[in-house]
Amino acid sequence: MIKVKNVKKSFGKNVVLKDVSLSVKPQEVVVIMGASGSGKSTLLRCLNGLEKVDSGEIYINNVEVTHNKTNLNLVRRETGMVFQHFNLFANLNVLQNITIGPRKVLNEPEEKANKKAMELLKKVGLEEKSTNYPDQLSGGQQQRVAIARALAMDPVVMLFDEPTSALDPEMVGEVLDVMRNLAKEGMTMIVVTHEMGFAREVGDRVIFIDDGLVVEEGPPQEIFTNPTQERTKLFISKIL
Amino acid sequence: MSNSFNVIWQNAPQLIYGAKLTLFYSLAVIAISTVLGLIFALLKISHRPVLKKIGEGYVSVFRGLPLLVEIFYVYFALPMILPLHKWFDPYFTPIAGILALSLNESAYITEIIRAGILSINKGQTEAAYSIGMTKYQTMRYIILPQAFKRMIPPIVNQFIQTIKDTSLLSVISISELTRQGQLIISTTFQSLQIWTAVAVLYLVMIYTLTGISGYLERRFKIDKS
Ligand SMILES: Nc1ncnc2c1ncn2[C@@H]1O[C@H](COP(=O)(O)OP(=O)(O)OP(=O)(O)O)[C@@H](O)[C@H]1O
Ligand SMILES: [Mg+2]
Numbered sequence: 001m002i003k004v005k006n007v008k009k010s011f012g013k014n015v016v017l018k019d020v021s022l023s024v025k026p027q028e029v030v031v032i033m034g035a036s037g038s039g040k041s042t043l044l045r046c047l048n049g050l051e052k053v054d055s056g057e058i059y060i061n062n063v064e065v066t067h068n069k070t071n072l073n074l075v076r077r078e079t080g081m082v083f084q085h086f087n088l089f090a091n092l093n094v095l096q097n098i099t100i101g102p103r104k105v106l107n108e109p110e111e112k113a114n115k116k117a118m119e120l121l122k123k124v125g126l127e128e129k130s131t132n133y134p135d136q137l138s139g140g141q142q143q144r145v146a147i148a149r150a151l152a153m154d155p156v157v158m159l160f161d162e163p164t165s166a167l168d169p170e171m172v173g174e175v176l177d178v179m180r181n182l183a184k185e186g187m188t189m190i191v192v193t194h195e196m197g198f199a200r201e202v203g204d205r206v207i208f209i210d211d212g213l214v215v216e217e218g219p220p221q222e223i224f225t226n227p228t229q230e231r232t233k234l235f236i237s238k239i240l
Numbered sequence: 241m242s243n244s245f246n247v248i249w250q251n252a253p254q255l256i257y258g259a260k261l262t263l264f265y266s267l268a269v270i271a272i273s274t275v276l277g278l279i280f281a282l283l284k285i286s287h288r289p290v291l292k293k294i295g296e297g298y299v300s301v302f303r304g305l306p307l308l309v310e311i312f313y314v315y316f317a318l319p320m321i322l323p324l325h326k327w328f329d330p331y332f333t334p335i336a337g338i339l340a341l342s343l344n345e346s347a348y349i350t351e352i353i354r355a356g357i358l359s360i361n362k363g364q365t366e367a368a369y370s371i372g373m374t375k376y377q378t379m380r381y382i383i384l385p386q387a388f389k390r391m392i393p394p395i396v397n398q399f400i401q402t403i404k405d406t407s408l409l410s411v412i413s414i415s416e417l418t419r420q421g422q423l424i425i426s427t428t429f430q431s432l433q434i435w436t437a438v439a440v441l442y443l444v445m446i447y448t449l450t451g452i453s454g455y456l457e458r459r460f461k462i463d464k465s
Contacts, residue, residue, distance in 0.1 A: 073372045076370055076371065079370070080370075080371075083366070083367065085363055087363035087366060087367035089364060091382065092382075101372065104381060149367075152371075153372065
């Protein structure tokens with residue numbers, strides 16, 4: 001479903017991804033962990049082409065994202081992304097945030113897009129907020145709208161980049177609940193997070209990244225209870 | 241004092257005519273330079289070096305020269321290379337005036353629009369790209385609407401500047417308000433009265449614009465950030 005082969009990426013002299021390979025199966029929930037600056041966000045951003053790789057290949061649904069003839073707009077329709085800072089469109093209300101993609105990118109009629117958006121809002125528990133603007137919502141509510149916005153494009157995979165780390169602690173739960181339900185429905189997900197509880201409960205596999213390399217990967221129970229690598233041990237002891 | 245009023249009333253038709261021309265030139269220049277400003281702002285923020293250079297060059301040339309020199313250049317110098325005065329006869333003078341002013345004002349507007357676009361958080365662009373929007377769609381539906389709000393105050397300032405700058409068109413014999421004032425004074429010799437009337441007319445136009453701007457700012461709930 002998703003294949004990453006020998007991806008390298010530098011910013012100037014700063015080598016961020018040294019040589020990353022991994023694959024994700026349909027309906028799998030992969031949790032990516034690693035210290036700050038280890039390249040987790042960069043990896044996710046390479047997956048939907050927000051960053052260009054220096055070398056290596058990335059395939060999503062058999063389409064090579066990294067090929068320079070690939071239309072990235074088409075790839076991105078199928079790849080939902082949820083950002084740490086939500087990035088809801090500030091000039092649009094909640095409903096418009098969700099419908100703008102289907103309407104302008106997929107050319108869906110307004111009625112159809114609105115209907116789907118209301119269903120998604122119901123799913124994330126925010127039906128009554130459809131006419132509010134982003135700055136009138138709490139962080140947790142904004143993030144749930146952001147998830148709905150990504151889902152409105154019917155993506156084949158959802159990428160989450162620390163979706164709860166900008167939230168007040170009392171709002172983390174409501175966002176994780178939405179993600180948990182998505183996983184249950186069989187959505188393929190790649191989640192960068194420090195939420196151990198979520199990783200344990202929902203994650204099928206944890207990938208630990210350090211210094212631009214995949215250091216260790218495996219089922220959450222194993223990684224968390226019996227890490228084999230020193231660096232993994234150190235990291236886990238810090239976030240526990 | 242009754243004399244002063246008289247000279248103003250007697251020449252009111254010319255003064256009003258001049259004010260109308262000032263308004264006409266201002267609006268034409270504002271419209272043209274807003275379009276040019278948007279185009280060159282987009283060039284300036286382009287990632288393609290050639291386009292970027294074109295945008296940068298445009299701004300440095302037309303913002304770098306005194307407006308009066310630009311007017312003289314378009315009106316006197318350019319026809320030496322291109323027979324514009326023949327092509328556009330008998331409209332060459334107004335066209336030269338509008339062109340010279342538009343080049344200058346649009347250089348400033350380019351900078352205002354560019355700054356407005358760049359002031360929008362990068363996350364907005366990334367979110368738009370992440371749902372598959374094209375660059376054009378992202379600009380059109382996400383970035384420009386947000387940038388527009390922030391641009392209203394500086395752009396209205398620039399429009400006010402434009403109204404004032406049209407007075408320089410008097411040097412190429414365009415009968416706008418300032419030129420009308422000069423003409424009236426050359427026959428009536430009533431400097432104080434006529435220049436006062438001219439000044440009041442400029443202020444009326446500018447205060448009207450300020451009023452519209454205040455309305456727009458309230459209408460669009462300008463964020464103070
Ligand atoms: N656009 C960029 N230009 C230059 N350097 C960048 C850019 N984006 C990321 N970097 C650098 O790449 C490195 C990895 O960044 P990245 O954001 O991928 O780390 P991360 O693992 O997501 O960290 P965090 O947990 O803090 O989010 C950092 O050193 C960062 O400064
Ligand atoms: Mg990050």
